[in-house]
Amino acid sequence: MSVPTELHYTADHEWIALDGELATVGITAFAGEALGDVVYVDLPAVGTAISTGDACGEIESTKSVSDLFAPVDGEVVELNEAVVADPGLLNTDPYQAGWLLRVKVTGPTKLLDAAAYEALIGGE
Amino acid sequence: MAPRPRCLTEGASRLMSLTRATPLAAEHQQLGASFTDFAGWTMPVRYTSDIAEHNAVRTTAGLFDLSHMGELEVVGACAARALDHSLVGTPSKIGLGRARYSMLCAEDGGVIDDLVVYRLADDHFLIVANASNTAVVRDELKQRIAGYETELRDTTDDWALIAVQGPVSAQIVAPLTYTDLTDLKYYEITETKLANSNVLLARTGYTGEDGFEIYCRPADASQIWAELLRVGTPYGLKPCGLACRDTLRLEAGMPLYGNELSRELTPFEAGLGRVVAFGKEEDFVGREALARRRDEGAQRVLVGLTSSARRSPRSGYAVLDPATGREVGTVTSGAPSPTLGHPIAMAYVEGIYQEPGTRLQVDIRGTHDDVVVVPLPFYRRQES
Incomplete structure (x- = not known):
């Protein structure tokens, strides 16, 4: 399973694309495969302040429910309505159409690079 | 709040030497399966998509490796x-x-x-x-x-077990055996040859569909699996993992040990008192306690719950009386039903709440969603 090199990651299997103070957040293909078919996504409303490591949403598959953890400190500025309407995008296109949130980052970030994340998931 | 996994990789695992592999491990790897550790065995949890595999069993057929049984x-x-x-x-x-x-x-x-x-x-x-x-x-x-x-x-260790489940199962199995499948009725078993191997062929399953369970020698498993795939693929047969087996049996209202059945419960709570044969000649272990439970009636009984909300009740969640907020039961299994398109669950509730149509609530991670008691099973196949 390939891990895009241009992205940042967390140990909770989220990916983060940083563009200045704007972060786009999603879950990795590895997470999508572990969860199975995602059927429901619950995301924080635009304007919500989130802080690193706190549960800020839920991802439910046929098999289980997992928390979505805030990967950075910041304020939610945009949601991907397409993924709320069609959560299967998290399985089929996790790094593009399956993005979840855009966050205005307000604090220092502590993220993994692709090599560190790949090592974490066992280099699959 | 019910406990839940901290990280998104719940269910994921790599092949480990501590667990046992079935004789079909190489086939599963080649098919790109995700694996899970289940009762000491490394088992395929899915090949592609839980929902696609589930739907294959409901509409055409699914192929399962159940050699861990x-x-x-x-x-x-x-x-x-x-x-x-x-x-x-x-x-x-x-x-x-x-x-x-x-x-x-x-x-x-x-x-x-x-x-x-x-x-x-x-x-x-x-x-x-x-x-x-x-x-x-x-x-x-x-x-x-x-x-x-x-x-x-x-x-x-002497048996591998392969299941073919779904409405077109008989059309897939028939060309591989000389046994006339119209003579093999539901819950019957026969010794026969299948794909040139000696097998026990049973018309049983755990999905709510017609289907077959094939007990074969481990050395013959690969060939039988390959032949079933070869014959079945044109019919829409898909290899299926344990994830869809769980949603299939839940829709069919079938209990899963560890969820609906346990040492703390008798068959009467589970609505399965009919399996206890008090009339038999031989005295049997548990007779006295079971007779008492039959006469006293069960404190809690197993019911079906459905909901029109998006989130599903899950195992361990509390069932509440909406009038008082009092906890009156516990969910044992729950999932979004792929066939029905809404959440379904089984739960143990106090006897006075068991009537179909009774309105209850489930505490879904802090919010109380409305559910209604329905008769089991949730899904029943159309008899052909």
Whole structure:
């Protein structure tokens, strides 16, 4: 399973694309495969302040429910309505159409690079 | 709030030497399966998509590797009587080549495991146990049959088990065997050849569909699997993992040991009191406690719940009386139903709440969603 090199990651299997103070957040293909078919996504409303490591949403598959953890400190500025309407995008296109949130980052970030994340998931 | 996994990789795992692989491990790898550790076995959890695999079983057919299931054989002149004593049912009344769903209960009536018992000969029974309980069932049965002229063999390692489940199962299996499948009725088993290998072919399953379970020698498993895929793929047959097996059995209202059945519950709570044969000649383990439970009635009973909300009740969530907010039960299994398109769940609730149509709530991670009691099963196949 390939891990895009241009992205940042967390140990909770989220990916983060940083563009200045704007972060786009999603879950990795590895997470999508572990969860199975995602059927429901619950995301924080635009304007919500989130802080690193706190549960800020839920991802439910046929098999289980997992928390979505805030990967950075910041304020939610945009949601991907397409993924709320069609959560299967998290399985089929996790790094593009399956993005979840855009966050205005307000604090220092502590993220993994692709090599560190790949090592974490066992280099699959 | 119910406990839940901290990280998104719940369910994921890599092949580990601590767990056992089935004879079909290489086939699963080649098909790109995701694996999970289940009762000490490395099992395919899915190949592509849980929902696609689930739908294949409902509309065409699915192919399962169930080689983790435990096989125990009871052989000897007194095998039938020994099993009448050991189990809550009456294996001595099972006809040759037939199967019966039964249970092994403790002295206090608690369920040790639920089982399928096949009668292969007058003096030869095959008992199929849940993988997680095989060792316990074996040890318990060994003790219980000790006074009888019979012998128990754990033949789990001698059998691979492949299931074909779904409405077109018979069309897939038929060309691979000379047995006329119209003669093999639901819950029957026959010794035959399939894909040139000696097998036990049973018309049983755990999905709510027509289907077959094929007990074969481990060395023959790869060839049988390949032949079933070859014949079945044009019909829409898909290899299926354990994830969809769980949603299939839930829709069919079938209990899963560890969820709906446990040592703390008798068959009566689960609505399965009919499996207890009080009328049989042989005295049996658990009779007294089970008779008491039958006469007193169960405190909590198993019901079906459905909801029109998006989130599903899950195992362990509290069931509430909406009028008072009081906890009146616990969810044992729940998932978004792929066939019905809404959440379904099974739960134990206090007896006064068991009537279909009763409105209840489930505490879904802090919010109270409305649910309604419905009769089980949620899904019943159309008889062809």
